[in-house]
Amino acid sequence: xxxxxxxxxxxxxxxxxxxxxxxxxxxxxxxxxxxxxxxxxxxxxxxxxxxxxxxxxxxxxxxxxxxxxxxxxxxxxxxxxxxxxxxxxxxxxxxxxxxxxxxxxxxxxxxxxxxxxxxxxxxxxxxxxxxxxxxxxxxxxxxxxxxxxxxxxxxxxxxxxxxxxxxxxxxxxxxxxxxxxxxxxxxxxxxxxxxxxxxxxxxxxxxxxxxxxxxxxxxxxxxxxxxxxxxxxxxxxxxxxxxxxxxxxxxxxxxxxxxxxxxxxxxxxxxxxxxxxxxxxxxxxxxxxxxxxxxxxxxxxxxxxxxxxxxxxxxxxxx
Amino acid sequence: xxxxxxxxxxxxxxxxxxxxxxxxxxxxxxxxxxxxxxxxxxxxxxxxxxxxxxxxxxxxxxxxxxxxxxxxxxxxxxxxxxxxxxxxxxxxxxxxxxxxxxxxxxxxxxxxxxxxxxxxxxxxxxxxxxxxxxxxxxxxxxxxxxxxxxxxxxxxxxxxxxxxxxxxxxxxxxxxxxxxxxxxxxxxxxxxxxxxxxxxxxxxxxxxxxxxxxxxxxxxxxxxxxxxxxxxxxxxxxxxxxxxxxxxxxxx
Numbered sequence: 001x002x003x004x005x006x007x008x009x010x011x012x013x014x015x016x017x018x019x020x021x022x023x024x025x026x027x028x029x030x031x032x033x034x035x036x037x038x039x040x041x042x043x044x045x046x047x048x049x050x051x052x053x054x055x056x057x058x059x060x061x062x063x064x065x066x067x068x069x070x071x072x073x074x075x076x077x078x079x080x081x082x083x084x085x086x087x088x089x090x091x092x093x094x095x096x097x098x099x100x101x102x103x104x105x106x107x108x109x110x111x112x113x114x115x116x117x118x119x120x121x122x123x124x125x126x127x128x129x130x131x132x133x134x135x136x137x138x139x140x141x142x143x144x145x146x147x148x149x150x151x152x153x154x155x156x157x158x159x160x161x162x163x164x165x166x167x168x169x170x171x172x173x174x175x176x177x178x179x180x181x182x183x184x185x186x187x188x189x190x191x192x193x194x195x196x197x198x199x200x201x202x203x204x205x206x207x208x209x210x211x212x213x214x215x216x217x218x219x220x221x222x223x224x225x226x227x228x229x230x231x232x233x234x235x236x237x238x239x240x241x242x243x244x245x246x247x248x249x250x251x252x253x254x255x256x257x258x259x260x261x262x263x264x265x266x267x268x269x270x271x272x273x274x275x276x277x278x279x280x281x282x283x284x285x286x287x288x289x290x291x292x293x294x295x296x297x298x299x300x301x302x303x304x305x306x307x308x309x310x311x312x313x314x315x316x317x318x319x
Numbered sequence: 320x321x322x323x324x325x326x327x328x329x330x331x332x333x334x335x336x337x338x339x340x341x342x343x344x345x346x347x348x349x350x351x352x353x354x355x356x357x358x359x360x361x362x363x364x365x366x367x368x369x370x371x372x373x374x375x376x377x378x379x380x381x382x383x384x385x386x387x388x389x390x391x392x393x394x395x396x397x398x399x400x401x402x403x404x405x406x407x408x409x410x411x412x413x414x415x416x417x418x419x420x421x422x423x424x425x426x427x428x429x430x431x432x433x434x435x436x437x438x439x440x441x442x443x444x445x446x447x448x449x450x451x452x453x454x455x456x457x458x459x460x461x462x463x464x465x466x467x468x469x470x471x472x473x474x475x476x477x478x479x480x481x482x483x484x485x486x487x488x489x490x491x492x493x494x495x496x497x498x499x500x501x502x503x504x505x506x507x508x509x510x511x512x513x514x515x516x517x518x519x520x521x522x523x524x525x526x527x528x529x530x531x532x533x534x535x536x537x538x539x540x541x542x543x544x545x546x547x548x549x550x551x552x553x554x555x556x557x558x559x560x561x562x563x564x565x566x567x568x569x570x571x
Contacts, residue, residue: 215397217388217394217421263407
């Protein structure tokens with residue numbers, strides 16, 4: 001029965017699911033008064049929606065870019081670059097600076113650095129060296145490991161007070177989002193989406209492969225650059241809010257491909273976002289309010305996502 | 320008119336296309352032939368801007384292929400390569416619709432629908448239109464791709480070994496269709512062919528390449544001769560006139 005539904009009806013169904021999950025999240029097990037609960041949970045809900053959006057969209061974009069359904073932007077080390085920036089800042093400027101500077105300002109600076117690094121890497125490999133996209137991804141993997149190790153090294157050099165401060169940033173989770181960044185993050189994601197929306201047809205064409213994209217009149221290099229910048233911003237947003245997430249994007253992107261019923265990004269992108277939102281919100285609601293088990297959502301989601309990833313790898317290998 | 324001037328392309332020190340210059344005027348079918356590794360596909364890639372030459376230039380209808388706007392060129396020239404790997408799951412109709420992208424930018428209108436329908440009918444794909452590409456045979460998929468570039472409605476059509484994976488019936492069908500596109504719609508078709516008999520039967524002009532160089536160019540009667548074929552392929556061939564066309568026998 002589901003197979004015969006048109007893509008837009010599927011999206012409406014999905015929207016229903018998101019609303020249902022949100023209602024569940026907002027109303028389950030309310031003990032304190034509504035005046036407290038609504039804004040408190042509302043903020044959390046907004047955060048979850050924003051994270052779902054960033055992870056889902058950045059993963060689908062990355063997979064369209066690389067023509068590969070088992071890669072996610074996490075593999076390029078974007079998230080560890082973000083953490084490294086935090087450590088460097090604490091280490092070199094000290095705790096006073098780190099806690100007194102306006103979080104929004106600091107955050108915008110960080111995003112600019114991330115986008116800058118991405119552009120440099122892209123310029124060096126694509127324009128100067130004329131390399132293939134896969135080389136870029138490989139270099140990204142290596143840099144990701146480098147960033148992670150550097151991060152660990154700096155953590156060892158720090159004094160305990162500084163490290164304590166850093167812990168807050170590094171161990172962000174779905175349950176303890178950095179709410180100070182919510183406004184500016186939402187703004188940033190919105191900006192990316194408004195600017196990027198008109199490219200959704202171009203994304204469909206890019207998925208045909210870069211030869212076909214050139215044939216149909218696109219400039220793939222320029223488009224790839226724009227997509228990479230969008231990914232860098234979205235990943236910064238989600239990492240800033242909840243820390244590195246590896247497999248969740250993979251899970252929702254692949255579910256979206258099979259549930260959207262079409263290849264067109266106009267449908268696939270919202271589908272991935274909606275699925276991510278339902279999983280995060282419903283998962284958090286159930287864990288927090290029914291099982292009173294506040295911390296584990298990221299672990300469970302990553303576990304399921306990881307299993308799903310293995311399944312994908314095995315299935316692709318067999319084909 | 321396609322003008323190619325002093326094209327050079329090397330991978331490291333290996334010259335793949337070496338000082339190639341020619342002009343093709345008017346409508347018609349042009350076949351590029353030559354042994355493996357002669358640089359045929361690279362030449363086609365250079366003409367169609369998929370690859371960049373180290374030296375030289377290509378002009379198609381006075382447009383400098385490597386420096387003019389991509390969408391302008393996409394309405395003038397279409398290219399189909401041998402390997403087309405698509406990561407998304409598409410139906411035949413989806414794929415063919417992409418041929419309209421240079422015009423509609425994704426917003427398909429009445430005229431686009433008409434062209435899509437025409438291309439599907441032209442390639443005998445109407446029964447398969449809702450099938451997914453990964454459910455098709457190699458030949459059917461090839462026809463779907465050809466329908467897509469035909470749907471692009473360009474004056475120039477470049478095809479890299481379009482007869483790969485096709486049985487004789489469909490190979491002949493495609494060549495007849497390209498012939499008709501040239502004769503009736505005034506298109507200029509340039510294609511890489513491996514079977515010299517297909518080239519001799521359907522092409523107006525043959526370009527023969529060897530070791531990156533354009534070594535012979537002319538009508539089938541001029542190029543398909545025992546001497547030239549021996550030089551090109553290092554094979555003794557018997558060539559006879561059948562219905563006014565040279566046909567080569569090289570199976571012994």
